[in-house]
Amino acid sequence: MSYDPTQHPGPIPFLTRREMLRQTSTGFGWLALSALMADKAYAGVSQSLAEGPLAPKAPDFAPKVKNVIFCYMSGGLSHIDSFDPKPRLAAEAGQPMPFQTERTMFNQDGNILPSPWEFTNYGQSGIPVSALFPHVGSIADELTVIRSMTAPFMEHAQANFYFHCGMPFTGFPSMGAWITYGLGSDNQNLPGFVVLGSGGIPLGGVNVFGNGFLPAIHQGSLIYPEHALPLHNVQPSESDASQRGRLSFINDLDDGFLEQTNGHAQVEAAIDNYEIAYRMQTAVPELVDLAGETEATKTLYGLDSPNASTVAYGRQCLVARRLIERGVRFVELTMVGTDGMGQAANPWDQHTKLEEGHTANARTVDQPVAGLVKDLKSRGLLDETLVVFSGEFGRTPFVQGTNGRDHNPMGFSLWLAGGGLKKGFIYGQTDEYGYRVVENAHTVRDLHATVLHLLGLDYTELTYRFGGRDFRLTDVDGHPIRGILA
């Protein structure tokens, strides 16, 4: 009774939805109907009619949030330079670490390196944020900062897979895939799990957004907000009139085949996909077209910044808001490289030149991501959205080489903003050097369980049978971080 991919949905003996549509549309014609459904006034009709694999599903219990925006700081943002101040590092600058440390990636471990940035206590909550993130500081009272994250993987690709899929290698579904599998999406004209691809793909490649063993509909679709072709194959090569003529022709011939197969559900679904595909051709370009946004909004997101990477990331943040406004379930943003072109896979990876690199990266994301939270709040969307801001691990308190930091997965920070959380709240603690977690340690799987929980999904029940086993995102050991729940 679990979902079993080997059990195909056989022919349906009763009146199919399609036949019903055809009959009730009184000869109005399929394309006319689909055009009608594309109209916003009929959007509700269109969505309730779509019984596809992405049709919205009820959560297990009352959700706190409906959608997720995941800002991935690929490469490993240094927690001790951003959200976890450690005065002791300044006091013991240049001295050796007082205890034995773990093996690092590059084995060029030096002495204690204090943070080059001052911390300021922001807002009523007084959450300290470093000078890297003044804009994020200004939304401190919206944040839930977790300073006690851990990951068992030291290298990027494994940690990226783990952060996305709960496993350190390919073959497993990404968080966004699990969530659309569990909840579907509220918009059938756009993918349910969107990755905004103007930044770099994290190391490990596109598989980190993969569907793993889940049906392919759940994999992250890369949408390039700045690209002439924002989604693969979404641009028709012909005029709308020609394409309508083509679709009408195809549909007429398909009808005969559908009849021949006794209205086989798979054939019918394949026919229906052309309706959705047709609508996606309009929905996607409309999505990335920011002409309708006010100047004030654009400024809020940093789109007027002289810095190209800030503009690129700002556009991602703004498109992310537009996506969740349209009911898309899960949006992931990719980290843009400092040149603004963003092909770098792991911009935060400052093994050298920490100060230079982190300054540039923070400048890229600080204003846009803070603008996103503010904009969501002012539109009343923040309560039903979860914003996750994290890298795959943190960085060492001791120097690598002369001016870098190596990877540190034994303790790092992330922040969340959105519904269902204690706001202006700091949770968990690392030791005085920011090296290991000493209080409320949580794994990334706990974060996954938390995200599912906030979405109203029972994380133990969101399972899929594959290769003889029921899998779940949190495997057998992730649990919601209850200490941060409001």
Place this chain on the structure above:
Amino acid sequence: MSKTSFRGCVGFMALVASASVLVVRAQQPVVEHSPTAEQIEFFEGRVRPVLAEKCFQCHSSRTSTPFGGLRLDSRQGLLTGGDSGPAVVPGQSADSAIVQRVQGRPVLMPPTGRLDDDEITALIQWVDMGVPWPVATASDDVPDPSAPFDLPQRKQQHWAWQPVQVAEPPTANDSSWSGTAVDRFIHAALEQQSLTPAPAADPRALIRRLSFDLRGLPPTPAEVARFVSDASPEAYVDLVDRYLASPRFGERWARHWMDLFRYSESHGSEGDPDIPLAWRYRDYLIRAFNADVSYDQLIREHLAGDLLPAPRLNSDLQLNESVIGTGHFRLVEHGYQPVDPWEDRVKWTDNQVDVVSKAFMGLTVSCARCHDHKFDAISQKDYYSLFGTLYGARPTQRAIDAPSVLTKNKEELASLKKQVRAKLADVWVNSTTATNEALLEQARVTIEPESETFNSTGIRSDGTLVEALRELGQASDFTATWNELQRYWETEVETRQAFNNEHFDVAWDLSGFDYEATVGHGVGRPDVPSAPGEFSIERRGDLLLGGIYPGGAYTHLLSTKHGGVIQTPRFQIDTDHISLRVLGGDLSFAQLIIENYAVPRGGIYHLRYSPKADRMTWAQWDTTFWKGFTAYIEFATQEDVTRFQFDSEDTSLTNRPTRRGDGRSFIGASQVVFHETDETPRDTVLPVLHMFEGAIPTSLDELTRQLSGQLKGVVEAWRDGRLSEQQAVFLDEFVRADLLPRRLEDLVGLRSLVAEYRLLERDVPVARRAPGVVEESAPDQPLLVRGSHKNLGDVVPRGYLTAVSNERYPDPGQVRLHLAEAVTAADNPLTSRVAVNRIWRHLFGYGLVRTVDNFGRLGDSPSHPELLDYLADGFVNDNYSVKRLIRRLVLTKTYQLSSSVSPESTEIDPLNRFLQHANLRRLDAEAIRDAVLSISGRLDTTMYGPSVPVHYAARRGLTEGDPDNGPVDGDGRRSIYQEIRRNAHNPFLEVFDLPKPATTRGQRDATNVPAQSLALLNSPFVIGQAAEWGQRLAAGEATSVDNRITHMFLKALTREPTDEELTRVTEYVRAVATDHETSPDLLMYGAHVWQDVAHSLFNLKEFIFIP
């Protein structure tokens, strides 16, 4: 997928979770429990949501310490109860604590507020029903995972472990169904279900189905015409045989097999490095399926192709096919320079165990990595038996030519070389008198004050004779200087000896007995190490030889085209440094391979050394970072290097190595030492020491005469093959210093011999290589407690699954051969069943066991168990011939049924398990792409070779204009020849469910997503192929619109259009012509018009669905 069915799996998962997370409690007697579907529906609809929402937060596996010790997320949890006793008494709601609590007795639960009345009512009803809880599996009687593991009992209880039993096929009442045994089984089951089989498929539907199933391509119009005109049984048999004989058959069925072995040409992770020459394994499969290599032979080659005493040779291609079969072991994902390479190794070895056990045995053995299998008769020890059996397979590149190719001219070269040595020795013996003069000449060369005689530390450098002679030549007092030299070198050698003894542990002396312990392969790899005195004949130029080698192991004693791999035994790194004495050139490498990590990496990871000299030198590695890990050292020629790199200095091509040069390369090694100091061992065998062995000379002249005399003896010893190490360095100095003739201009008598040698050497072929493995003869491996790579348990003897065979494999080196025997044993109940089921699945859409990769308890049960066994037995008795099995199956009446569903079938058997009709199937990704190419006329049927790069894949920032980008049409080659990279998927194939190369995937998805519609509507590939077809049509014969449309239908859909369709297409053609402003008289030549028609035909559902 409906919400209900999705939710149904929960019970099982909760059980799994509970087993790993929960406190173990004393076993309670299991209350009889067999809920009806209605009861389960009631539970799922009315009760579980209440429990989940209101109770689980505190009373479930989500918390490791459930409140009051009570868990409500499993039936057992309710029965066992918590601190206050059981939560339910099945059937007695009034006495059940859970019902009392929700009514406030003695306290109200849940504490957040009283349940709604209807929720309480549902709970009461449910308890009174007997607490029905779903047992969510396809098989019945799934063992309680928390019960003690009892392997014999589990084996006894599950069908798949039982021997294959051959039953007489039932007699069919309907004589038209008595043709084949398969039909009789199928028909009997249909009769039992009172189902009437569908009528036979229309010939056009049948040929289309058969053509795609056997070749993965649509039938040609000519084939269709021929078959339709004569659809007699004989014509059908003839068609089947022709399709089976087509080379396209192997291209289709090899791809099915590649799904089982997660075929990929890169390792994934950061950098996505190449698996060099992985495509050789793909080609091997295509050849094997076309040649109908027996299935058991394929298994043997996959598991132990490198160890087979009589490998399968391909006489046409002069290949050793068997050795290529092991290539699948290499298709694993690797982490990026993992900080803990042992952890990485455990992961990829686990993947190998997983793939091998799923592919051949249909079992999820990998589930037993951390604990005994939850459901199947597989213990954790079994897992580590298999783990250990595969553990010794080191990754490597193998020469795959037939031995006769690899050893071409080898004997002749050896014999010629022997003659060269003898003649050269004669010449040298005769020239030793002349040497005296030459030595004196050397002694007359003045030593410059800044000469190399003394190095920076004040130690005389190489201990050469020439240096000593020059010193003596300048000496005012010969005897004094001679004495000084003798004293100096005696002390020096003693000091060096002491230094070496103090600082260095000789790990392996590869010139001696230690060599026996090495691992390796390749025609250049010597069977035994060379005694001092070996040399290599220069392949061109005036020099006959470079010098005389000390004892050691060399790959190039006959030819630098001979590849070779010499690897040390596995060892644990526990010193700060390792040094090796090595010579070589042309990108040969000595490498430290840590935990068998086979990927080229830079920085601290890449401890390696590429020798660039034809004489031994010391190389040194700093191994501080890797202490505690196991490793081995590899000495290998260029193309045999496990972690191939284009060039050590060129990091830009790190991940895409390509061969360089002419295939020549060489390496030799004599010693590996472990040490803490950062110096290398000091030489103690020096030519100068020879000087002090004779009588004490009183003059230079006397000394040189004495040396000439010694030289003669040394040359004679060399000629007779009894040279010592000390003599070898002595002789080497004479040769390299040209104190003995080594130029052909001075060796007139050797010229023709050497010329002959060089001619034969030139004719030595460069071997072809493929990824493979080499066996290291590892010992048994420890069990990893709870699967943790950090927690080593007891050593587990190697072997196969104990449920099938109790044999253990104590003798190292042959363990995979034993495993291959066990897997292919005639009485192994799994192998043949799994095999025939997979073949059935490809022809009928689903297996007789639908979970083709899982024959365990959580898998599906066979729909026709007797048929499955009948086929399995027949397959074994038919020598595991895949082609004959396919032939038998497609000749059945069952295969030839139409897909028309009877109302009874929909009612009784909606999933069509009894095969009342053929299953409608969507073509898989490759077939769709290949059909488009075939129909457009673009298909290039060239077989084999390196893959065509992916078009516009997000690989390393590749953009559309990048020259590295593959062609849009994939060069027109079949999909099986398109590159498969882990991190850059072929976008067209991916959208149609090409599986990601992670693990065995015997049953692909056939999803239905809008991205497929977009790909067929808008992708440059489809539009390009429509254009291709349109142009061909427009340039072709202009008959009539009707004829052309009919032709197009035949090609694309294997049928002619109906009148109604013809009208509609004609109408469409006119409309499109108007769009393109094509005048009616030019209509037939309007490529754009026909492109549009072609494009639309590619978008018909009938194009991608096979009824």
